Amino acid sequence: MSKQEELEARIREQRTVEANKKGLIGQNGKIGVVLKMMGQPIVSHSEGGAYVDTNYLEYEEEAGEPRSSAELLEKIPIMNIDGSLRPETAEWAQLADPVSYGIYNVGWYFDGLSRGMHLEIKYMDSEAELVVLHKGYVVYKEIKGEIVSYVPKDEWEGWVNNLYNKAKDMQRKMKENEFEEQVRESERKKKSWWSEMKSRWGIE
Numbered sequence: 001m002s003k004q005e006e007l008e009a010r011i012r013e014q015r016t017v018e019a020n021k022k023g024l025i026g027q028n029g030k031i032g033v034v035l036k037m038m039g040q041p042i043v044s045h046s047e048g049g050a051y052v053d054t055n056y057l058e059y060e061e062e063a064g065e066p067r068s069s070a071e072l073l074e075k076i077p078i079m080n081i082d083g084s085l086r087p088e089t090a091e092w093a094q095l096a097d098p099v100s101y102g103i104y105n106v107g108w109y110f111d112g113l114s115r116g117m118h119l120e121i122k123y124m125d126s127e128a129e130l131v132v133l134h135k136g137y138v139v140y141k142e143i144k145g146e147i148v149s150y151v152p153k154d155e156w157e158g159w160v161n162n163l164y165n166k167a168k169d170m171q172r173k174m175k176e177n178e179f180e181e182q183v184r185e186s187e188r189k190k191k192s193w194w195s196e197m198k199s200r201w202g203i204e
Contacts, residue, residue, distance in 0.1 A: 015150040019140075022157065026145055027123075030164040031132060035121050037167035039110035042124070043103055117159045132156065 001009070016025075023030050106126065112119035120133040132140035134156040141149040197203060 012147065015152075016147045018152065019147055019150050024140065024150075024157075024160070025142065025147065027130070030160055031121060031130060031140065032123070033167045033171070034160060034163040035108045035110050035123055035130075037170045038163065039108040039121065039123075041105040042107040042109050042122075044106045045103055112159065112163070115163075117163075119156055119159050132160075 019025050026032055027036070107122065107124040109123075110119075110121040112121075118135045121131070122133075123130045128144040130140075130142050131138060134151075134153065137151075138149055139151040139153060139156055141147070
């Protein structure tokens with residue numbers, strides 16, 4: 001290992017210890033909690049799943065191969081002028097059903113500009129990559145829980161701390177609401193059970 005690599009390894013170790021003390025690391029750290037409570041999902045639109053065959057027209061190499069542009073055009077299904085979805089052609093009827101479209105969450109994104117903070121946080125599921133940008137520059141980055149970049153600055157870390165406190169309040173209220181709903185559901189089940197017992201056994 002070269003001297004430069006040794007120096008960077010020591011700096012990374014120091015920064016990791018510092019980030020850990022400040023509670024920044026991981027999806028359950030301050031940055032992750034802010035993202036989960038205040039961020040928006042990053043959505044991917046997928047056509048027909050991971051593997052889509054877009055070759056809908058069979059290419060015939062032997063006797064049925066089109067010999068001219070006119071013959072080729074006859075084999076291409078064309079939308080009717082009246083806008084009908086399935087043109088009246090034999091070729092169109094032989095096509096597979098239209099491909100399905102799926103919507104998938106691939107990560108999370110938070111933009112602090114609406115709160116007066118030039119701060120962005122992004123997490124991508126595929127790489128398990130968490131990134132913080134301050135004024136357009138990467139100031140924090142971890143991949144699979146390992147820090148690969150960390151630039152401590154009072155401004156962005158102060159923003160993260162403030163956001164984290166608000167996010168924790170949101171979490172607390174959410175848990176309180178969930179608990180209250182569980183209590184209400186329990187009461188509903190008790191009433192339903194008692195009503196059933198009265199009906200079954202003729203209890204007044």
